[in-house]
Amino acid sequence: MKRLLAVPFLLSALSACPGPDEPTFEPWTLEDLTAEQGLSVRVPEFEVPSGVETQDCYFFQMPDLNNGQPYWVNRFHTAINPGSHHLNVFRVNTIHGLDPALGTPMQIGNLSGTVVYGKDASSECWKSPNWADWPLVANSQNSSPENPYTDWVLPTNVATKFTPGEWLMVQTHYVNATTQSAPFKGKVGVNFHLYRGTDPIELGTLFATQQSLRICRSNPTPTYTGTCKFPPSTVTITAANGHFHSRGKSFEVYTWDGVTDTQPPEAAKFYESDRWDDPPMSTGMNIPSTEGGGIWWNCNYQWVEPPVGCDAVNERDPQKAGDCCYTFGGIVETSEHCNVFLYYYPKVAREEIFCN
Amino acid sequence: MTRPLWLLPLLLTACPDEPDPQPDGGLSCFVGNPGLDAEIQIVHRSVEGAIQTTSVAVPLIQPPQGGKVMLVGVRARNLDGCPLQLSASLRDECNNKILTLERRPVILEPQADGWAVPKDPINLDNFSNLPGCPRSDNDRRMNSEPYLLKVSVTDKAGRTAEQTQPITPYCGAEPEFARLCECECRSRFDREECPAVLPDAGTVPGTCWDGGT
Known part of the structure; x- marks a missing residue:
């Protein structure tokens, strides 16, 4: 009897579920600027x-x-x-x-x-x-x-x-x-x-990456951290966004004093995203860096079974560990990133910013 | 046609949702006594891939990406080393600033002596690749000067341990890169000062050909 009842319930449930939305998109338009603009x-x-x-x-x-x-x-x-x-x-x-x-x-x-x-x-x-x-x-x-x-x-x-x-x-x-x-x-x-x-x-920009990434089946929730130090002067951070691929779960950026070797407090966090696809870009910020300090960022991951299969992922692993490890690379389907885009002023010489 | 309201909970629960969270991988390699505090000893990797207990001297090694790094890890017990979150930093005690800091997950491998050490030490991944040179924010040269190395670990269950130790990074562990290392590790590195310092490859083995630089 339970089985007889369950079948119509299941059919009802399935029929009620939303199907894939028909994609719609209004083509974008941007103003064509004159040379004066x-x-x-x-x-x-x-x-x-x-x-x-x-x-x-x-x-x-x-x-x-x-x-x-x-x-x-x-x-x-x-x-x-x-x-x-x-x-x-x-x-x-x-x-x-x-x-x-x-x-x-x-x-x-x-x-x-x-x-x-x-x-x-x-x-x-x-x-x-x-x-x-x-x-x-x-x-x-x-x-x-x-x-x-x-x-x-x-x-x-x-x-x-x-x-x-x-x-x-x-x-x-x-x-x-x-x-x-x-x-x-x-x-x-x-x-x-x-x-x-x-x-x-002048606006300064910083594109920093962490490249020693391994998001593996046997170690599925790793966190990778990067830091960047500005030269001994203060800058103001005005915009930021983080970038990883679909194994990325949360991206966090903090101001960092350059002295403390533990994660900065929550109050120092100025960017956070739990979206790997279309992550937000924070603009209009007015965050002074600490004298001699910089930024600290975390990339938190969750390993998932690759839709394209582990062979394609293993093929890219320099260690050939056979552990279905996503490693650093630009291809979204089979590799991972942990990149921060940061915009600040006044600009300082690129060689004066040191990132780990 | 309207569906009875009493079906609503069934409909809601029956719809496909986000996939279940992935398991934690099941990897575990506890070593030691869970009732005791976690313990670590700082180790580093030699050029040849050997694990060495760190006393003072730590080699500056050229990794594939260039520059010079210190490959720092831990020998540990009374914790789960699969995986272990490893954090390493190098501080200049003259101004109290952190020169370099790196955090990453590593995998340890239990040994017969009751400790665990970095797995597959021939690879670099289970060590902190602590950047040393070049850098432009150091007041002293990186090599042959004392700095304070701090290493801390946290396992999946939240067991933590840390150790701090004075070390002196040194160039010369890879003779072919010794001159480049000395140049890159000067204080306030200037890219223009080291371009010509490249190792001489000698002859190509088995031939009389110049191997270039």
Whole structure:
């Protein structure tokens, strides 16, 4: 009798469960800026086929918007089609394997540039040592279908400096596989709005990574910690976001005094996210660093069975431990990250910031 | 058609939800006596991959990512070493500032003597890879100067132990990198000062060819 009753209950239950939502998305629009307003970068729409994870590096030179003189930008406005894993903008520095000159010529909006496609991990656009010393300009991880925009206005009298002719790289990363889906085509836009004031304070950026990661079946809930110290002067932290992949459970960033060797108190926490997909970017913060101190960040993970199977994960493990360990790498499906994006002012020399 | 309200709890509980949390992996390797306080001794890894009890001298070793690190770990008992959260820091007692700090989970392996030591010491993962050089925020050189090393551990059950010990990091454990190490470990490292200091590879084994630098 129990069995007879259970069947209709089960059918009722199943029929009542919500099915997958039909994807809907209102295409985004960004204002096309005039040269007096700034610069509009538009990565052309591209396909992200099912089962594909693609990372492309778009290069262009900053145009002359100030009669040959450097100019300042104090607002970054991005719009990103759903399915984006990240959008990072870097200044090109030392050229190793990733060379704008070796890219495929293309129009990036009104800008002539090149692209180095990354359809698979053998592409130079996937190899992070290639941009290890390329300063971060801005980033966004928000590609929500409901609101794909990130409108980041820097604090009053703070701006980012650009020089006409300098190369920038816009790196897109789209995933249409098991951990993330891209039901619409890939498409990215970034507006750089010119600063109109005088004598701004230069924005500094920090892109720091922890690379000794092992999230294993036998050790499924590890925490990895990183620290960065600023030189003996204080800076003000204005924006931050954390980045990991789908095994990431929580990301925390604290101010750190540079003296204490234990985790800073909760009161020192200024960023927290429990989202690996579209994690929030905190902006408009006004957090002074401690003299001689810096930041402390934690990445907390939970191992899960890889949807693509352990063989693909084991294949990447340098130790070949056979323990289904996710290790450091950019491919979302099979590897992990623990990266912090931090924005502060005034800028200090990159060599003066020391990260562990 | 409306469903009776009494079905609601069934409907709610029957819907597929988030997958169950993963188990903790089941890994455990308690060593010693659970009734006693956890104990640790600081150890470090040699260039060859041997585990050595740390007294004063700790080698600065070139890891795959470059620079120089100290590979610091623990010999431990009365705790569960699978896994163990390991935290290591190096403090300059002249100004009380922490020069370098690293935390990571490590796996220990019980030994016949009742202690556990870093598993697979030939690999670097079960040691703290404590960055030493280069750095730009040190007032003294890193090598051949005394610093204070602190190591602390916490196991899954919350058992903790820590030990602090004066050490002197040194260059020369890898002769081929000794000159580069001396340069990189100066106080307030300047990238421009060390570019030409590269090890001479000598001849390619079995040939007369110059192996370059």
